[in-house]
Amino acid sequence: MDKGLTLTILQEKPVSMDVTLNCKPGELLALIGPSGSGKSTILRTIAGLHRAQHADISCAGYLWNESINGFHMPTQKRKVGLVFQEYALFPHKSALDNVMLATRGASKAERIQKALSQLRRTNMEGLEMRKPATLSGGQKQRVALARALAREPSVLLLDEPFSAVDQATRRRLYRELAVLRKTVEIPIILVTHDLTEVQLLADSLCLIHRGQSLQQGLVADVVNHPKSRQVARLLGHQNIFNATLIKHTEEHSWYQIGEIPPVQGPKLAYLSVGDKASLLIAPSAIVIEHPNSDTRDRIPLDGQVLECVPLGDEFVVRLRLTQIPKSMRFKVPMHMAKEFGIEQGRHIQISVQTHGIHAMPD
Numbered sequence: 001m002d003k004g005l006t007l008t009i010l011q012e013k014p015v016s017m018d019v020t021l022n023c024k025p026g027e028l029l030a031l032i033g034p035s036g037s038g039k040s041t042i043l044r045t046i047a048g049l050h051r052a053q054h055a056d057i058s059c060a061g062y063l064w065n066e067s068i069n070g071f072h073m074p075t076q077k078r079k080v081g082l083v084f085q086e087y088a089l090f091p092h093k094s095a096l097d098n099v100m101l102a103t104r105g106a107s108k109a110e111r112i113q114k115a116l117s118q119l120r121r122t123n124m125e126g127l128e129m130r131k132p133a134t135l136s137g138g139q140k141q142r143v144a145l146a147r148a149l150a151r152e153p154s155v156l157l158l159d160e161p162f163s164a165v166d167q168a169t170r171r172r173l174y175r176e177l178a179v180l181r182k183t184v185e186i187p188i189i190l191v192t193h194d195l196t197e198v199q200l201l202a203d204s205l206c207l208i209h210r211g212q213s214l215q216q217g218l219v220a221d222v223v224n225h226p227k228s229r230q231v232a233r234l235l236g237h238q239n240i241f242n243a244t245l246i247k248h249t250e251e252h253s254w255y256q257i258g259e260i261p262p263v264q265g266p267k268l269a270y271l272s273v274g275d276k277a278s279l280l281i282a283p284s285a286i287v288i289e290h291p292n293s294d295t296r297d298r299i300p301l302d303g304q305v306l307e308c309v310p311l312g313d314e315f316v317v318r319l320r321l322t323q324i325p326k327s328m329r330f331k332v333p334m335h336m337a338k339e340f341g342i343e344q345g346r347h348i349q350i351s352v353q354t355h356g357i358h359a360m361p362d
Contacts, residue, residue: 003025003060003061004022004023004024004025004027004059004060004187005022005023005046005057005058005059005060005154005155005187005189006021006022006056006057006058006059007019007020007021007022007042007045007046007055007056007057008020008054008055008056008057009042009045009052009054009055010052010053010054010055010067011052011053011054011055012053013053015038015041015211016210016211017038017041017052017211017212018211018212018213019038019042019208019211019212019213020213021042021206021213021216022216023155023187023188023189023204024187025060025185025186025187026181026184026185026186026187027187027188027203027204028181028188028189028190028201028202028203028204029187029188029189029190029202029203029204029205029206029216030189030190030191030192030197030198030201030202030204030205030206030219031043031189031190031191031192031205031206031208032192032193032195032198032205032206032207032208033193033207033208033209033234034193034209034234035193037208037209037210037211038208038210038211039191039208040159040191041211042189042191042208043082043157043159043189043191045057045065046059046064046078046080046155046157046189047075047078047080047082047157048064048065048072048073048074048075048078048080049075051072053067054067055067056068059078059079059154059155059187060079060154060155060186062154064078078154079151079152079153079154079155080151080153080154080155080157081148081149081151081153081155081156081157082148082157082159083141083144083145083148083156083157083158083159083161084144084159084161085159085160085161085163085164086164087132087140087141087143087144087164088144089132089140089143089144089147090132091131091132091133092131093131093132094128094129094130094131095119095124095127095128095129095130095131095132095135095139095143095146096112096115096116096119096128096129098132098143098147099115099118099119099143099146099147099150100112100114100115100150101147102147102148102150102151103115103150103151104151104152114150115128115146115150116128118146118147118149118150119142119143119146121146121149121180121183122142122143122145122146122149122176122180123142123176124139124142124143124146127139136169137164137165137166137169138165138169138172138173141161141162141164141165141173142173142176144161145161145177145180149184153186154186154187155186155187155188155189156184156186156187156188156189157188157189157191158188158189158190158191159191160191160192160193161173161190162174162192162194162197163192163193174197174200174201177201178201190202195223195235195236198219199219199223202219203218203219204216204217204218204219204222205217205219205222205223207222207231207234207235209230209234214227214228214230214231214234215227215228215231222235223235224282224358225358226280226358226360227360228360228361229278229360229362232278232280232360237280238329239280239281239282239283239328239329239330240278240279240280240281241257241258241278241279241280241281241324241326242257242276242278242362243255243256243257243263243276243277243278243279243359243362244256244274244275244276244277245268245271245272245273245274245275245276245277246262246273246274247262247273248267248269248273249267251267252264252265252266252267253265253266253267253268253269253271253277253359255277255279255359257279257324258321258323258324258325258326259323259324260299260301260323260324263279263299263354263357264354264357265279265354265357265358265359266357266358266359267359268359268360268361270361271361275361275362276362277359277360277361277362278359278360278361278362279357279358279359279360280357280358280359280360281328281352281356281357281358282356282357282358283329283330283331284356285352285353285354285355285356285357286328286330286350286351286352286356287350287351287352287353288332288336288340288342288348288349288350289349289350289351290340290349291349293349293351297353297354298351298352298353298354299351299352299354300349300350300351301321301322301323301324301328301349301350301351301352302321302322302323302347302348302349302350303319303320303321303322303327303328303347303348303350304319304320304322304345304346304347305317305318305319305342305343305344305345305346305347305348306318306319306320306327306344307344308337308342308343308344310334311331313333313334314331314332314333314334315331315332315333315334315337315342316329316330316331317329317330317331317332317337317342319348319350328350330350
């Protein structure tokens with residue numbers, strides 16, 4: 001049996017769910033999706049806190065749930081480390097005592113040593129006797145993580161663990177989790193709304209929407225190659241264009257978008273000529289061009305700047321295209337915006353590098 005975590009959930013009530021996912025030992029899998037999509041319910045089902053109508057769960061070579069014969073391992077027998085968004089620490093107990101509650105050992109002295117070891121592991125050395133009320137948000141989160149690890153878990157579940165701390169603390173916790181991961185050879189599942197957080201921390205992601213797992217894979221693969229328009233939208237992509245497939249060649253397919261010449265893109269062999277498709281253009285593939293530039297290896301476009309909004313050292317540009325009845329959004333470094341005179345109302349030329357085009361069925 002797989003030493004990682006595998007999960008299938010099927011239920012109609014109280015919320016419809018159809019979820020399949022897997023997480024290998026040492027892998028950090030991020031569950032991402034809108035609020036109410038079922039991410040926390042998945043964690044609760046793994047931990048045994050929610051009993052779905054149909055759920056098959058195995059972890060570290062052991063069966064935790066099997067619907068066909070009604071088997072359900074009780075929560076207390078599952079080796080789960082769970083870190084909550086709001087820490088869930090006992091306010092009247094010290095950091096050490098909170099962690100000791102999760103330790104196993106033949107004697108109190110042994111349990112104390114195990115708890116101290118986990119607190120050192122999460123950078124809480126010297127603060128062991130402090131009560132939660134005297135700790136910062138980041139320190140409380142470290143205690144909660146130490147307590148989860150003290151259970152010697154087979155899986156670590158993190159339910160939006162960074163949402164209650166400020167940005168500076170969050171960045172420190174990111175670094176600490178990245179270091180800690182190297183010493184933990186168990187599946188780790190992180191629930192978050194933040195795609196940037198996913199890209200910084202996770203190996204893979206699973207997109208959850210309305211109780212369904214829409215796509216799972218390596219983070220870069222899912223983000224750059226969503227399998228549907230719906231997935232692309234949920235991941236925050238904006239430059240999605242309606243297209244018609246006009247021909248296949250050996251390695252590529254060709255598409256018609258608006259009034260521009262046919263565009264070469266990834267091959268969708270299962271589509272027929274005349275079928276509709278969606279083309280996603282990565283912002284990184286958009287190039288600002290000087291007038292009369294040579295764009296033979298790129299797709300030349302032009303349009304009017306509708307918005308040019310400063311954001312840090314960049315401008316966020318929304319361009320109404322001339323050849324396609326749609327706007328395109330991208331970012332431009334401030335120095336480049338000044339060099340090309342990009343401002344609201346200005347007509348500019350751009351081009352799209354073909355390697356930045358991703359094709360999806362419509």
